[in-house]
Amino acid sequence: MSELVERALGGDRRALARLLSLVEDSEAQAREIIPRIYGLTGRAHIVGITGAPGSGKSTLVGRMARAYRQRGLSMGIVAVDPSSPFTGGALLGDRIRIQPPSGDPRLFVRSMASRGRLGGLARGTTRVVQVLDACGYERILVETVGAGQSEVDIARAAHTTLVLQVPGAGDHIQTMKAGILEIADILVVNKADQQGAAQMVALLEAMLSLDPRRHSQTDDAVWTPPIIRTVATADQGTDELVDTIERHVTYLRRSGAIRELERARIAEELCAILREELLARALAELGAARFAQAVARVAAREADAYSVVAEWLAGSASTGVERRT
């Protein structure tokens, strides 16, 4: 394992690809690998991209990757697509549009299946990003599944979140719905050559003018999400978008907001790992038979789910919740 880590950190792309699989596939392997690389993370700037299916995320990602490479920055891309809840299979098609050129050692594209996770990211996405970060990729683009309305996960995983909109998608009420637009650091109206683009920009501007931004907590330096028009298929607006992202990078670093983002992300990560470990321990302690019994009792309306869990926790040695208080 440590040899593989050394090779990946030394620039061996085959080793990096293997390492990404290992952290993606199992908690146990991640638990061994992450401690070996964690000290090297925290250097990359992570950009998340979300938006409805068909809004042009992958095409735009491909354009941005080229623009960043021209600026001399190395680039990791993580593209997440959904897994089938029935078969566990997935069709990962983001490379079709990203079209990464071959023979560039400082560009690395990895497709991930969501493997049952909701919220637009896969369970292993954070860990995959950490490995790319440790291996020296300076900008990491994370493209979400693209469900469109509930993908707030990305805002926690990324430093800069782009939300893609397209002309003709929805009305006033859609843009007023909570969630997806509020997570945007930069709003992108893609397919801006199509009819309705001006209306979409106007709609977003109106919405932004009403919305006290979460970034305005800091008094002096306030980031107001700009609206950028792009035509990804024709490579229009790409440079302006990359400029804007880089302005956000500067803003986050100068204002110190990046430290708060990091802390919030780390708190989230700690809770996620704690949740998994406690659950695994509690289930192991209970055993499958007692668990099945409880399911049957609740199904027969002999007990309710809250009471059953309270009973378990009261008698639990491994979670220790009741004992220590």
Place this chain on the structure above:
Amino acid sequence: MGERPIRVLIAKPGLDGHDRGARVIARALRDAGMEVIYTGLRQTPEMIAEAALQEDVDVVGLSVLSGAHMALVPRVADLLKQEGLGHVLLLVGGIIPEDDAEALRRVGVRGVFGPGTSTEAVAAFIREALGAATTG
């Protein structure tokens, strides 16, 4: 490790624009529970080998209908070996004359599937070949 789904790259090297077969097989393997990375039309052998490396796939399936398989497939096989991916299960689908199929097997292609092959047969072939590789 049992939880890792089989990862497959489906690619269309060369210049013909007929990707129906590739899309059908990509979908069928997805329905068979595999993670299928589909890279689309007009891929160079270099792009295919690079994608196979970055995506850490177990299988590379090439769809060639242009008749250029003797030029394209051995090149992909070579590049995979150069990248240290000689263990990856290399499959070819398309209209491949039997003599050519033999020649392709000699350069490392493990399965050649002609028109009319059922998608179930391809999925079963992959499972068996990979099962044998991991247990043996």
